Amino acid sequence: xxxxxxxxxxxxxxxxxxxxxxxxxxxxxxxxxxxxxxxxxxxxxxxxxxxxxxxxxxxxxxxxxxxxxxxxxxxxxxxxxxxxxxxxxxxxxxxxxxxxxxxxxxxxxxxxxxxxxxxxxxxxxxxxxxxxxxxxxxxxxxxxxx
Numbered sequence: 001x002x003x004x005x006x007x008x009x010x011x012x013x014x015x016x017x018x019x020x021x022x023x024x025x026x027x028x029x030x031x032x033x034x035x036x037x038x039x040x041x042x043x044x045x046x047x048x049x050x051x052x053x054x055x056x057x058x059x060x061x062x063x064x065x066x067x068x069x070x071x072x073x074x075x076x077x078x079x080x081x082x083x084x085x086x087x088x089x090x091x092x093x094x095x096x097x098x099x100x101x102x103x104x105x106x107x108x109x110x111x112x113x114x115x116x117x118x119x120x121x122x123x124x125x126x127x128x129x130x131x132x133x134x135x136x137x138x139x140x141x142x143x144x145x146x
Contacts, residue, residue, distance in 0.1 A: 046120040049132040051140050054107050058082070065099060067108045069119040070137075074111060078144040080137065088115040091122045105130045112136040 049057075058064055068079050069088040079085070086098055088110065099106070106128060110116040113135035120133045137144065 044124050044127075044129040044131065046117075046124055047130075047132050049107060049134055051134065051142070054132070054134050055142055058107070062105070064105045064107055067099075067106055067119070068137075069108060069110045069115050076146065078137070078146050080109065080140060081143070081145045083109075086119075088119045088122075091119055092126075095123060095126055095128075099128070102127045103129050105132070107132045107134045109134040109137055109140070112138055 058066065066080055066083040068075050068083040068085050069091070070079075070085075071087055072085060075083075075085045084098070086094060106120075106123065108116045108120050108123070108131065110119070113133075116133050116135055120131045123131045134140075
C-alpha cells in the first residue's frame with residue numbers, strides 16, 4: 001500500500017507541474033503590445049513661489065494670471081497690479097467661467113497665505129495644471145495699487 005501511495009503522489013505532482021505553465025491572460029486585460037506605452041495623465045500639484053520669483057516672472061513677457069482670493073473690500077484696499085479678484089468662497093462656482101484655460105499659469109495670493117493655500121488646492125482639483133501659491137500680500141515687498 002505504501003508503494004501505491006508513493007506512485008500516486010508522483011503522478012499527481014507530474015500532473016500539477018504540467019499545468020503550472022504561463023497563466024492564461026485575464027479576459028478584461030489585453031496584454032500590452034510591444035513598444036506601446038500607456039500614458040496616465042499626471043495630476044497637477046500646487047507649487048509655491050516666492051514674491052521675488054513671482055515679481056521676476058510677472059515683469060517678463062510671460063503670460064500669467066494673477067488671482068487675488070481675498071474679499072472685495074480687501075482687494076479695494078490694495079492689490080498687486082494686474083490681479084483679478086476671485087474670492088476663495090467663489091472658486092468652486094466661478095473659476096471655470098472666469099478662467100477657462102486650465103493650462104494657463106496662475107499665481108494665487110490672499111492676505112496671509114491661508115486662503116491662497118485653500119484656493120490653489122481647489123483649482124488643482126478643478127483640473128488647473130499650473131497653479132502657484134504666492135502666499136500673502138503681507139509678504140509682497142513691492143508696490144500695490146488701490
